[in-house]
Amino acid sequence: MATIRVQEAPFDVAAETAALSAGRVDVGGIASFLGLCRADDGLAALVLEHYPGMTERALAGIVAEAEGRWPLTGCTVIHRVGRILPGEPIVLVLAASRHRTAALEACAFLIDWLKTGAPFWKREEFADGQSRWVEARASDDAAAAKWG
């Protein structure tokens, strides 16, 4: 039912969206969140590191949690790793359900939890050659915590 992928390559939003309703007529809504790389403060690139093995486990756990909370007909989480340029996609979350509220809530839940519950780390590379690890934000913890 669920698609979970960690990959360096970009992904195809249209194909992933279409896959959730292809050949079926019981899907009423597909909510999605596409995270993109912003070019704040002269950012030249983001470099994403992860913990192979644990990442897939953590994402599967988060997806299973969402499937337990909402009646989903399908669900997709794709997270890129490696070097990502400003304007490029980083993460795609899709949640499909018979009803829009389940799809919308599950999508928001998935991206909130993914931000705090999956082992990814972002390093920012700047045009001047400087580099720094992105610090975790308290607002992300708060967003995840609100789901209880």
Added chain:
Amino acid sequence: MATIRVQEAPFDVAAETAALSAGRVDVGGIASFLGLCRADDGLAALVLEHYPGMTERALAGIVAEAEGRWPLTGCTVIHRVGRILPGEPIVLVLAASRHRTAALEACAFLIDWLKTGAPFWKREEFADGQSRWVEARASDDAAAAKWG
């Protein structure tokens, strides 16, 4: 900034999504909701009627309200009218922002308000030739009301 369209033709989710970040590097997230036609109870088609003129006005008002509540970098609402078959898309809402929470909340707001605040009416056509107008649901009013 905002794209609002009422049309009989299908729409291209990928092209509409890409348009919100094309040539810019300040967009951190794009939330979307795609509403599809389900084939409940032997449904053969949905026929969507609207109030030309007022529809565009109402959608523009809802989009303006969302833009006033959240710092959006862009926003798209496309609603189909006419005859729609099971599995086909009906409505697409996209909200783009620097930050995910604004995009996610604005997207949910737009679809909730659109359900109760724009003059569209759905008629269901069944395989046995019967036809009936879809009744408004109290849960939709409640969903819209929660935004205050």
Added chain:
Amino acid sequence: MAACGRSRRRADAMEVLYFAWVRQKVGLGSERVSPPPAVTDIGGLMDWLSSRSAGHAEAFAHGKQIRAAVNQEFCTRDHPVRAGDEVAFFPPVTGG
């Protein structure tokens, strides 16, 4: 011809539009009407329109399920109506 069409519009007339099952019961998508001066609001207009035909009567018999708009803005029963207005009657909306 345009001038001729225009001259046939009475200055005290208003355009009334019907949608969805209201349109089907009334049997018209729109009509131009000139209600008497006693008709000053949406509620009064609904009562007056009810008397125009069996179809109107049947549609407006479901009055509580009917919503209205004046000049393309949703409104309540006590909203004033006047000559030149575009008034619409329809069921609760079901888009999205």
Added chain:
Amino acid sequence: MAACGRSRRRADAMEVLYFAWVRQKVGLGSERVSPPPAVTDIGGLMDWLSSRSAGHAEAFAHGKQIRAAVNQEFCTRDHPVRAGDEVAFFPPVTGG
């Protein structure tokens, strides 16, 4: 050769992985260690690892900012560790 490689793994060893700036400060992505029996939990392992090099010391000096996982599950400082475990140290995650 595989058997030879395997024979060099001590039965009381555990695999320790480092990520992001913890990896950079330690100077290693992973290492196989055999802490003494007194090391029974994550907190104890962090203290013991700190003594292995200047890099380890610098990394674990930021102990409060370090998160841990045992066998690929997030855990707290009092989580037990034992031979055969896969233990990881890293900063708070920043994906999405």
